[in-house]
Amino acid sequence: MKNMTIKTSLTALTLAMGLGAAQQASAANWLMLQGTEPAGSAPRAKLWGFVQAQYQKDFSDSFGAGEVYIPPKLIGPNLETQDQFNVNRARIGVRGSNFPLDSKTNYFVLIEMGRNGITNHGDAFAKVTDASVTFNHIPGARVRVGLFKNPGPEEGLQAIHVFDYINFTTVTNQLMLERYPVAGYTNAPAQSIPGADFNKIGNSVGAFRDTGIQVFDTFKSGSWETAYAVKIGNGSGLEITDNDNNKDVYLYLSTEKVYGGKGGRREGWKFFAWSQSGKRIDPNNTANEYDRKRYGVGTKYLKKPFRVSAEYMKGKGMIFQGPHRPGHMFNDLEASGWYVEGGWYIPKTKLEIDLRYDSYTREENHPTSVAGDESRYKTATIGMQYHFNKKTRLNMEYSNRNYESDTTAVNNQYEGVKGRFAIQVTAIF
DSSP: OOOOOOOOOOOHHHHHTTTTTTTTTSSOOEEEEEEEETTTTOOSOOEEEEEEEEEEEEEEOBBBBBBOGGGGGSSSTTSSSSEEEEEEEEEEEEEETTTTTTTEEEEEEEEESSSSSSGGGOOOOOOEEEEEEEEEEEETTTTEEEEEOOOOOOOHHGGGGGGGSSSSSIIIIISSSSSOOOOOOOOOOOOOSSSSSOSSSSSSOOTTTTEEEEEEEEETTTEEEEEEEEEEEEEOTOOOOOSSOOOOOEEEEEEEEEEEEEEEGGGEEEEEEEEEEEEETTTTTTTOOEEEEEEEEEEEETTTTTEEEEEEEEESSSSOOTTTTTTGGOOOOEEEEEEEEEEETTTTTSEEEEEEEEEEOOOOOTTTTTTTOOOEEEEEEEEEEEEEETTTEEEEEEEEEEEEEEEEEEEEHTTOOOOEEEEEEEOOO
16 A cells, blocks of 8 residues: 655645634634635635745754754754745635535635745745635535645644744644655755755655545534534645555544634634544655554633643654654654643733743654664743734744753754744735
8 A cells, every 4th residue: 555645735724714814813613714615705716815924043053073963953944054034935825615606615725935844845936735625515514625734733723824933833843744755765964054955855744734535514502612524635745646545534523612703813712632544655665654643632712811722742653753864754653742832912012922832752662672762852932923913913932942862862962952033924915
């Protein structure tokens, strides 16, 4: 059985939900906001999108007399410098319904033109990230087909342009933002800069997306709203073709006490659980097949002026080791992590203060017959947001990182990992 590939990503579905909404995140029902238009009221076509421009600075130390680096000490996606300006996202899309023919049929298309893990591999100018059609004809069982976001962790499922931070937590970035090595991949050691070549994966990141079919809907009872989703996909992220007969299964369930509001700004207290399971084949040895399992639980609360959320995630198989070590990804190792974060919307101002702590442990079940390679990552982030208006905001954050490993050579490098500063402007149109 072979693995499948997709060559488009699901950012657009996420965006549809936030267009015309404020930048503040909430306990929103992302399943309904991504690609599901109000019956009879959606236009045939609405152009929309957003731009994110940023600057990041990494304060980590190089290692040894040769001043070599590893990826956590450099700024992506090129991983060749410790500070840079970047237009990391520039997305434009079209959404709507084919009203008056059928107002219950919606479509969603989104294209990425920024410089990030989606476009960096192969030096692509632009890539389709979302292309889906939603059928809202069956009560209790809406159907979505095409390329779109997978039901899963909150950081991946929510709209990126309403994300309260600039960088993902380590657990989401390493455990859930999947990478797909190409045949002929090689590993790379620590290297000096400029001239480092760490991106050995060869394909775009999965961007929390897959091509497939999903059945989903939401049920209301008083002030409570319960949603579910079942998706079957190729398990190939943004790579568009499929090279095996395996399929991934995605399950999601949430229930929320709704306090008021609507769309991406709705206030409420949401509880959710999800799971993802599938198989992956090593392109350098197609006889080797590995399970990939992920699951998690979490909660998110928003009732201004406060926001609090927390999530726990665990995975087995295909544990990411870094863009410079694709050959180490094909494994049966385990990893887990969690985060807790909160925000305070300062009354009568446009300011918001954010605080987050995340923890991730990788290779928890490393074989005892060899030297252990368990690694632990702890990050504390303090951030600030200034909302110029409902569609434009400024984010600024500083992350203090503490990394360690049971492997001496890796731990020596991790001792040099220090803080990272980031500032970003988001504008929706």
